[in-house]
Amino acid sequence: MSEEQDRPAVSSTDTSSPSTAALRRRGLLTGATAGAAATMLAGLATQARAAETAFPDHPRWKFVFINHVTTNPFFVPTQYGIADACKLLGCSYQWTGSETSDAGQMVNAFNAAIASKADAIATCLVDPKAFNDPTERALAAGIPVFAYNADAPPGSDNKRLAYIGQDLYKAGYALGEKIASLVDGGKVALFIATPGQLNIQPRFDGAKDAISKSGKSITVDEIATGPTLNEEIGKVQAYYLGHQDVKGLFAVDGGSTQGVAMAIKLYNLAKKGVHGGGFDLLPKTLELINEGFGDFTIDQQPYLQGFYTVLEAFLFKASGGLVGPADINTGLKFVTKESVGPYLATKTRYEGNSGAPQIVPSHGPIG
Template sequence: MAQDRENQGDVQSVRRGLLQGAGLTAALALLGGAITPAQAAEAGPFPAHKRWKIVFVNHVTTNPFFVPTQYGIQDAAALLGFDYQWTGSANADVAEMVNAVNAAIAAKADAIAVPIVDPKAFNTPIQKALDAGIPVFAYNADAPSGSANPRLAYIGQDLYLSGYQMGERIVSLVDSGLVGLFIATPGQLNIQPRLDGALDAIKKSGKKIDAQTIATGATVNEELSKIKSFFLGHQDLKGMFAVDAGSTQGVAQVMKDSNLPSKGVHGGGFDLLPRTVELIHEGFLDFTIDQQPYVQGFYTVLEAFVFLASGGLVGPANINTGLKFVTKGTVDPYLTTETRYEGKSTKPQIVPRTGPIKA
């Protein structure tokens, strides 16, 4: 599944407001100057450097959620003079991911990024990489608090908190009855903390909500099938909510197919797959939560660059990529723009904005 992205031709656009005062390279890019990646590595304020290579290991390499993540990697790599590789597993196979990390070490990568989706499996290979002088960053999923995993920093959402806040939103929508909570791969650290947070919030509410957990699988088609089957066997349910992108899209589709909002059923989940956004606009899903996958790629490359450029003197630092509820009342900007930042366009662009900024 490895896909090398080398010798990118043009500097890609910088995410809005990302790097104020980012230097000559970013300034010229914003002004329309054409700079090759090799030139980007030589432009001020940084001295010329080798084309470092960062290997991104992923747990679901073909999942549409990670399309904007890959665009973020591409853009930062072009800006900072990097090559990159996108590799790992297509179906959340931890052994395949560990093998990919070991392969990156053997190939003498300059940096490695990996979602730590298993609480122990990555401890040894990450330590092996660090011992070889290769910095390793976690993105999208992190090791449990207090674990022995030696990764340098985590770039991603506070997963438990996001799940807890989703649970609070569920409680505000549903007074009692059966609620289905869908999760692609139970136990994996990119999504299990969300489920744990949601269940804790529901329990703390004291409401008579029967929350049942349903595993859906690692592919979008499989997820939709499992969600349909659960609904057909539990047509008295009061809500369907998901903690991953593919399952959320599946929930939205089932909500539409059976017109469940008209029957008082509520639904919601995570991430901004195009179909999910459309069905929120049409009123078939109450909300989704944006965790900004673009910057999970961009910021990770940026952290690797600063670490390598400073000889390890600067950083690394954890970065929380945020939590934002998207509802029918706030979804329109996601429909009226097609950008790399949300994975709906390949075209590099600076997106103009108007009106006040809402926190």
């Protein structure tokens, strides 16, 4: 799937200055005087634009974003973040990759971006080796490469310039600590859409490590759910029906987390003492947590994963490579029944549940 977004260039019109025609109507400009005045006004307008614009005129750089699940609802706010940053900076972008976490399809999209002379490439490094060669070829061609949402493992040979996204292992470790605080012992399920892929496997590893270090007698079943939402929901429900002695249902990706919350509601598991939680802010997940079906979900701010990546690519291009790049951790925040209210009360591009640009009023004290 490929979607190219062409955004209008940043406006350079100085709407605060009266037009030449308006002045002529007032009798202030005639003949050669009008021409001279028009030239003067044009010069003033140029100076005003220079004073009001952070950056001088630049090419309409095109940034190619390569994704592993292009139609997954998790990445709706990411695409809004990309679009907003491109509009702000006068750039454009292309959204492409794979719908089913197929690394081969992603590499094909990467190669196409190199061939088309993209001004920068951003990709989810979901495979530890598949992207090493295209990354090096892009850099050799003068195309900066950034990772977002998923990064190569420590010690990897991948030469990407920076990673913008959550610290995945630490986020998983925090998930494991939460699980150990909710479950005293017994079996828990830990659902993962695509085992081995670097956008979620580090979370799974971190969760297992934290559970192990807790000292509690908790056993973990690893359940693969698949790359699409309907698959994930079905796999979670099927697992529970075959393992009704389970003490908790947890997940390391957004689709599986929605599946967990839906299963807790469908089988009335909260009243049976079964705990559940996971990652991401899919609207259905938030609604169910608010209704008491699930203990928490973890926010990794997908909007920022798009917005910040565009900023880094733009500044790299604008500075000739002198500014940045730098790794950016987009954070970790537990959202519970007590804190989910503001997420449900507002519909924004930042969370991906509305396309309308807006400034959102503060919801009260910060922290």
